[in-house]
Amino acid sequence: MEALDNCISLVYMMNSGTNGSHKLFWRNVRMECARLCSEAWKLSSWGLLAAMQSVSIYILFRLDEGETEHNDFDSLLINTVTIIAQHLTAKDIANNYSREQTWRAWLYEESRRRLAVIYRVVNMLVYFDPAAMCNLPSDLVLAPLPAKKELWEASDEQSWNLENKKDPAAGNAFGLARTGELVRLGSDRDGEELVHSAITSVSPLRTGASWEEWCSGMDGFGGLIMLAALLVEE
Structure with missing residues (x-):
């Protein structure tokens, strides 16, 4: 490092x-x-x-x-x-x-998604060339959003597994739509999040989600996402 x-x-x-x-x-x-x-x-x-x-x-x-x-x-x-x-x-x-859900693999992916959120928010503030490399569907501004605080701050694999079992919904993927709304992302038959899939007749629609419910389990990133949502609405 x-x-x-x-x-x-x-x-x-x-x-x-x-x-x-x-x-x-x-x-x-x-x-x-x-x-x-x-x-x-x-x-x-x-x-x-x-x-x-x-x-x-x-x-x-x-x-x-x-x-x-x-x-x-x-x-x-x-x-x-x-x-x-x-x-x-x-x-x-x-x-x-591998998408195998071990703690180490999840930690790597979660680190990447949090980093991606930062870079995409930067692109909302100034023109940022590397953002063109991102292939998000046109209906999404930020996705997937960071996971809940309890999962992210788990100190070891045992703690992470306990949090997963305690709240199976904690690993659900969310996104910020271009309308400024929070949406829950769909998944395919294997449970893979359809982050980069556009909505089609065979791809599930994004479903609405509650800001209050999502923010209640978030760390400081929750505030950043909500500020980004305000920028979108404007």
Whole structure:
């Protein structure tokens, strides 16, 4: 998880308030992005995920600051996201990634879906080139949405299994529709979520869901999704 370790160190440096820390932060971010672009091909699935997470933090810093003389390398940030995303996709295809519901497999997928939500929300705020790589159906803005807090914060596989058994509906997949409404996603015969399937005569319709029910089990991501819904409605 070198990319995340480096990111944490850079954020600590940025927040130190010492003279020159801001300039040094962005200089190191530029170098880190260049490194990730050149080394993405040899990272594992988890390494690529960590890289995508770290770059998302750099992008959030960039959005928060606005353009300055030190952070003016948007094309490199965007290119880094694109390259890592391409390698992530290729890695999943090459490994024929299993959908077996083990805690570790679920944790990887849930980490990805939460990260995808962040990048898609960024695309709602500014034009973000890599968003074109996402093949969501036209009726959805964000999907699938993050799972409930109890599942996400489970400390081990036993705790995760207990939460799954306690609330079988906790793993249901939801999405934010372009109307600003919360919808429950359908699934095929094998139980696979039809996130990327458009509604057709053979594909089940999205069903309405309650914001109150969904938010009651969410962590801080619930607020982000509701803010995104307000943007859609406007």
